[in-house]
Structures are given as structure tokens and as C-alpha cells.
Amino acid sequence: MSAPKRALFVDWGGTLARTRDNRTVVDAAGHPVLMPNVTATLRRERPRYDLCFIVSNQARISKGEISDAEVIGRFAWANGQLGGPFTGWRLCPHTDADACDCRKPRPGMFLELARLHGVDLSASTHVGDSEKDRDAAAAAGVGTFVWARDFFAWADAPSRE
Numbered sequence: 001m002s003a004p005k006r007a008l009f010v011d012w013g014g015t016l017a018r019t020r021d022n023r024t025v026v027d028a029a030g031h032p033v034l035m036p037n038v039t040a041t042l043r044r045e046r047p048r049y050d051l052c053f054i055v056s057n058q059a060r061i062s063k064g065e066i067s068d069a070e071v072i073g074r075f076a077w078a079n080g081q082l083g084g085p086f087t088g089w090r091l092c093p094h095t096d097a098d099a100c101d102c103r104k105p106r107p108g109m110f111l112e113l114a115r116l117h118g119v120d121l122s123a124s125t126h127v128g129d130s131e132k133d134r135d136a137a138a139a140a141g142v143g144t145f146v147w148a149r150d151f152f153a154w155a156d157a158p159s160r161e
């Protein structure tokens, strides 16, 4: 078994992609609209980590409002746009009522990725925009949580809306 790896876990909605009313905003071509500074920040920060994952609650799948293939297609599109920073991704399709282990603030997605990829969670980082993200990282034992607005320096970025 190789040495434990450091991972950067990144939330999707409100962190990598713009959302409105909890839905990913898409452009005329149907592609997600990325948040400001995402490209430059990931280019700079990604080399500091061995692995990088999108970790996202997607309760609209359980509600039948979007398919998991459609969500994964958006993740894959973003990965291509950003030059391939992501090792992979995990989504939770459930709602609070399902009481699953994967929906943030529960730690299941982080724990599964750590097990599959040999991640040292205590040496890893989660970037997110909600308290659910922060609490999930803490529950999983992820060593560092960074608010998306700080990670991507949105205070310095011109608003696009």
C-alpha cells in the first residue's frame, strides 16, 4: 500500500458552479456557469494535493428533477474546462428524509473516497460554501475546511450578476 495521500475535496453548487434556487445555473449551451476565479485558483492550488474530488449533495436526483447522468455530465464538462484537475467525484442523490450516510453534513462521501484512494483525511482540505460542507468535513476528520469565498478570493472578484 502506497503512502496516504492528501486530497482537495471541493463542493459543487455555490462553490465551483453558480446556483440559483439550489439549481445549477447553465448557459445557453446547457453548460454550468462556473464561479469567479475557479480556473486560476485550482490551477494554483491543485498541485499542492495528490488527489482532487468534487463532493456534492444532489437531492434533486431523488426528486426526479435531474438525472445522475446529467449531474455527472456537468462534473465531467467542468473537469474538461478546468484542465482536468479532478481525480473523480461523488454525489449524494438523497434527501434529508432518506437519512443516508452520504448526504452532507454526514461524512459518507469523504470516508468512501478516502477508503478507495488511500486518502489521509487529516492532511486533506474541503472547500465549501455551506455549514453542511463544514460540518461534513469535521465529521469525516478532514483536517482543514476553507470557505469557498476565501479559497476563491471572491471579495476581490468582480460580481457577474
Ligand SMILES: [Zn+2]
Pocket (backbone or CB within 6 Å): 092, 093, 094, 100, 101, 102, 103
Ligand atoms: Zn446520500
